[in-house]
Amino acid sequence: MMTNLLTLEKVSSAYGQSKVLWDIDMAVGQGSAVALIGRNGVGKTTLLNTITGVQKLTGGKITLDGRDISAAPAHGRAQAGIGYVPQGRHVFPQLNVMENLTVGLAALQGRKGLTQSGIGDYIFDLFPKLTQIRHRKAGLLSGGEQQQLAIGRALAGQPKLLLLDEPTEGIQPSVVKQIEMALRRIRAELGVTIVIVEQYLDFAWSFAERYHVMQRGKIVREGSTKEDTAADIAHLVNI
Numbered sequence: 001m002m003t004n005l006l007t008l009e010k011v012s013s014a015y016g017q018s019k020v021l022w023d024i025d026m027a028v029g030q031g032s033a034v035a036l037i038g039r040n041g042v043g044k045t046t047l048l049n050t051i052t053g054v055q056k057l058t059g060g061k062i063t064l065d066g067r068d069i070s071a072a073p074a075h076g077r078a079q080a081g082i083g084y085v086p087q088g089r090h091v092f093p094q095l096n097v098m099e100n101l102t103v104g105l106a107a108l109q110g111r112k113g114l115t116q117s118g119i120g121d122y123i124f125d126l127f128p129k130l131t132q133i134r135h136r137k138a139g140l141l142s143g144g145e146q147q148q149l150a151i152g153r154a155l156a157g158q159p160k161l162l163l164l165d166e167p168t169e170g171i172q173p174s175v176v177k178q179i180e181m182a183l184r185r186i187r188a189e190l191g192v193t194i195v196i197v198e199q200y201l202d203f204a205w206s207f208a209e210r211y212h213v214m215q216r217g218k219i220v221r222e223g224s225t226k227e228d229t230a231a232d233i234a235h236l237v238n239i
Contacts, residue, residue, distance in 0.1 A: 093139025
């Protein structure tokens with residue numbers, strides 16, 4: 001039986017007086033790949049932000065690797081093993097590629113992991129393009145290059161759980177395939193558990209083992225991508 005790395009129990013969140021997430025229950029198995037899907041505005045990004053601690057939890061409980069992190073600040077959750085690649089990448093435009101990757105080391109905080117001198121070894125092997133542009137400012141990179149950099153930066157902290165918000169958005173198909181292959185390697189070689197928010201159902205079904213559909217701040221359906229096709233749930237996603 002698979003052990004759960006991440007567990008959400010009756011998780012709720014709000015912006016001021018406006019409730020956005022409603023009693024969400026969700027379990028993510030150790031080493032698994034999960035897709036969180038739904039149309040724009042249903043609360044997918046808010047859920048990721050609540051898991052990372054960027055958005056305040058107003059009810060419920062979040063457990064990571066057996067530890068209750070419900071009250072932990074965002075930096076504490078990063079140090080506990082959560083890596084996050086936000087929608088739009090959010091790289092540091094005035095820093096070069098190596099400097100952006102080095103920022104990711106902050107999450108280690110004394111844990112055994114990559115040193116600054118060795119930070120590029122695995123990441124540059126995963127994304128060879130970054131090797132060629134390691135001294136280029138991130139603001140001058142293409143969308144695909146920035147996405148690879150953002151994933152590399154998150155990996156520098158050696159996360160147990162990697163959250164990605166719309167990783168294929170605005171990326172050309174050839175780079176999407178590279179990102180998919182990289183994510184597969186990250187799971188297989190590093191044992192990292194991955195949760196993606198994704199509008200592109202074909203990508204979600206090609207990569208994830210399980211899916212969760214959100215509507216109006218709630219999980220309305222979950223299942224296996226092996227048992228249910230993307231066409232089976234497309235009407236729920238409305239995309």
